[in-house]
Amino acid sequence: MPPVLEFEDISKEYNRFMGSRRVVALEHFSLEVQAGEIFGFLGPNGAGKTTAIHLAMGFMRSTRGRGRMLGKTFGDARARSRVGFLAENVALYHRPAEQLVRFYGALNNLKGKLLKSRAREVLEAVGLDQEARRNVAKFSRGMQQRVGLAQALVNDPELLILDEPTSALDPVARVKIRSLLLSVRDAGKTVFLSSHLLSEVELVCDRVAMLNKGRLVKLGKTSELLQSGQEMEIVARGIRAASFPGASAADGAVRFAVPVSQQKSALERVWDLGGEVVSVNPVRHSLEQIFLQVTGQQPEQSALGDGG
Amino acid sequence: MRHIALIAINFVREQRWPILVLMSWVGLLAIMGLFINLRTARDDVLFIFKQLGVYGIAFAVFFGASAIHNDRKTRRILAVLSKSVGRRQYISGLLAGILIATGMYSFAMGVTGTWVLRGSHFSASHIWLLMACLVLACLLAATVSVLFSTFMNPLFATLGTAVLLGVPALAGRQLGSWWAHAIPAYSLLELLLETAVGETLRFPWGLAALAAGETILFWLFAAWIFERRDIAVAVD
Structure with a gap:
């Protein structure tokens, strides 16, 4: 067509x-x-x-x-x-x-x-x-x-x-x-x-x-586009956020992202630490993040406005 | 044809206030007719009648010079030209709108003139022939100003029109009447300006045909230029 x-x-x-x-x-x-x-x-x-x-x-x-x-x-x-x-x-x-x-x-x-x-x-x-x-x-x-x-x-x-x-x-x-x-x-x-x-x-x-x-x-x-495919987000319980670089803790769960290649070892580490894996999902970016990335603009400089 | 008619009617509607101002002068002539003594004030009435003809031409030029600019400046042209409307149809619609406006004005002038100048050896047929000449002159002048307005702002389009229509008229005075007929808007208006009581006018078929032919040529040229213009950029 x-x-x-x-x-x-x-x-x-x-x-x-x-x-x-x-x-x-x-x-x-x-x-x-x-x-x-x-x-x-x-x-x-x-x-x-x-x-x-x-x-x-x-x-x-x-x-x-x-x-x-x-x-x-x-x-x-x-x-x-x-x-x-x-x-x-x-x-x-x-x-x-x-x-x-x-x-x-x-x-x-x-x-x-x-x-x-x-x-x-x-x-x-x-x-x-x-x-x-x-x-x-x-x-x-x-x-x-x-x-x-x-x-x-x-x-x-x-x-x-x-x-x-x-x-x-x-x-x-x-x-x-x-x-x-x-x-x-x-x-x-x-x-x-x-x-x-x-x-x-x-x-x-x-x-x-x-x-x-x-x-x-x-x-x-x-x-x-929203699904990067390069990183996975892991949510786990029973571990400390400090165990993983860049991890954040909220509502008793720890959330962190790892490259796909390191996904297996990260999961094994959670289990080794006595934790429980709640979910593993591809990292989703917002269009705004992608937009700022491809246009090379910082958030404060971004001017998504009229005109164009 | 339907698109042209729609744009023409829309133009008249959008320009209703200037048209009403134009009509009010004809109304003033009619009011004068109620109160004057034609035997003593005949020449004054005739002078005002001729003056109204000049106003008609002036308004036709202003309408033509500003029509595209107004629609572009307000960005209303985008919604119109996003429809199944060609640029030539758009220009034709504007000119048809100006023709309707000046036609209405000339008709009102004709009716009022016939009534006010009754009994002054000024025949109705003479007045209506003059009005036909006026409409042709208005249309030619408006087409020239639309042509200039396709690539100039209204001020320069008006000046350009004044030069293009005025130079042949001046040349006609210096070099012979043939020059004045080159672009015969003034020659047609002059028939009204030079008319006198008791005179019998023969319709100037040659001038009318020349004016009509030139109107078509200027219209086609205006459309040709407008079809090649970027209309969505700033107009000032």
Whole structure:
């Protein structure tokens, strides 16, 4: 099955200050997103995430390389009719929510009863059915973001491209949107999710790509990335924490990590010391730890924020 | 066509306040018509009527020069162009919106002018021919300003439009009328500005065809440039 979204060795450079300075936003960037997955797209500010998304949507032209979305070259208007897009810092015309969603639906070739019913359905899906007649200018930023998501969903897209979709949402709305994304995936659609909320990405994404300074630095299944495979965590009782370097004690149990190669000897040592092994599991890293590692940033320097 | 109509109607809706301001001047002319004595103040009324024509052109240029910039600056353009809308359709929608706005204005001006200038040997057909010329001039001027706005900010786009439309008009005064017809926005407006009571106007088919042809060319050129522009970068 051909990829839904495909970047092929794409580079993008901007001219700044009347062309005197060139800024490289993306460099030899290649990526394939397969149908039916939720794909997480991560990177610090200025990494090139939004540039990559804007290239896919045809808002920009690449300096080198090419890409395809739903089998069509980037920028093809027919392909966009099968795509839903939510921009970072959503900006919408000021009019009643339902009218606005219908306007965007009509721009995606929906009409008549179907357009009307889809507009209602998506507003209900994002929890704004009671506010459908209110002008979006009077909405909070979180509510506007939900209207933005509704307009992205109105055409029942095969590919949903979301740039920071939950940044302004409260925890309840975030949970709702998370389950909405999972239901979109379960319906066989693809979600391309750029977010700086790593915990969200960890929860919903099947695969993730990490971008740093315009280059792809990590790509893989979320479950595999989180599971290092290099270290095992051993939890034991009846021993002292001081017996093992780096061990910590809590609730009567001692917890420590050892390289896979030393797992057997560590277990034997626990037993030799008269201890009882409670569990042995591969060490799991959080996406945040992996992110900081691959971007070479210290926690205090890390700026997983808007832009990118 | 549906996309163009949707964008055009959306443009008119977004620009409803400037359009209302524009219309209020026509309203003032209508109010004047209620109270003046046409026999003594006919020339004053005619002067104001001509002035309204100039306002129409000016607004068409301002609408054209700022339309893309406003949508880019507010980032609203992203949601529109993320749909099944081509760049050429987007430009066409904006121009259609400006055409609707200036068409409404010219229609209101025509109705008001016909009523206010009744009984002054100024025929209704004469007024409506002038309004048709005004609409064509507005559309041509707006298309030129949209063309400039695809790669300039609104201030420079307005200045560029003024130069491109003004130079032929000035050249026409120095070198002969042929030069003034090179980009005939001013020539069409001049028909309104130079009109006099008792005059019979023959519709300038040649100028109208030239204006329509140039409008199409400038529109295609604007779309060609806009299709090659990165729209998601800072506009200032």
